[in-house]
Amino acid sequence: MKKLFILTIAITASLLFVQCKKSEVLTEEIITTEKSLTGNVLEGSNWEVLTVVSVPKNVNISFSVKHPKMNFYNDYIEMKLGRDICSKHYLFATDNITVDFASCTISNPNHQSLSDLMEGDFQYIISDSGNEMILKNNSETEITLRRVAQLGTSTPVSTSMSINTTVQ
Numbered sequence: 001m002k003k004l005f006i007l008t009i010a011i012t013a014s015l016l017f018v019q020c021k022k023s024e025v026l027t028e029e030i031i032t033t034e035k036s037l038t039g040n041v042l043e044g045s046n047w048e049v050l051t052v053v054s055v056p057k058n059v060n061i062s063f064s065v066k067h068p069k070m071n072f073y074n075d076y077i078e079m080k081l082g083r084d085i086c087s088k089h090y091l092f093a094t095d096n097i098t099v100d101f102a103s104c105t106i107s108n109p110n111h112q113s114l115s116d117l118m119e120g121d122f123q124y125i126i127s128d129s130g131n132e133m134i135l136k137n138n139s140e141t142e143i144t145l146r147r148v149a150q151l152g153t154s155t156p157v158s159t160s161m162s163i164n165t166t167v168q
Helices: 002-038 109-117
Strands: 046-054 059-062 069-072 076-081 084-093 096-099 120-126 132-136 141-147
Touching: 046 109, 059 109, 076 109, 084 109, 109 141
Parallel strands: none
Antiparallel strands: 046 059, 046 069, 046 141, 069 076, 076 084, 084 096, 096 120, 120 132, 132 141
């Protein structure tokens, strides 16, 4: 009888522990979902530039091999333009971003055009698949970007081997 009582308590405690874990995981998922719905959807994303078109400035650039990269962080965009790196401050609001000027020294004329055109107010449109984004402003400038797939980090696996030898 005593063993049955202890077994019942152990099963009940384990079920309560599992219930607590499930509710904690669910709470974390809800918080993460709320942040993704209300927060900056660009933050932490990495993109490569495919094309830059500006009708008034007569610019039409396509990058086919070495694409300039744009990495969106909390409040700045890091632009990797060949060997040049440029950071620009931006503000995020609903489906618009405002990019402020940043001084950069850039050697490639195509990269300089991209840096110059990446200023002002832009509406961003992300494709349904989430793999392409178009930045448009009121002065007929359109920048097409493609998401860069990021490899996740994993926990290193520890392996051990033991060799048993016997000497006779």
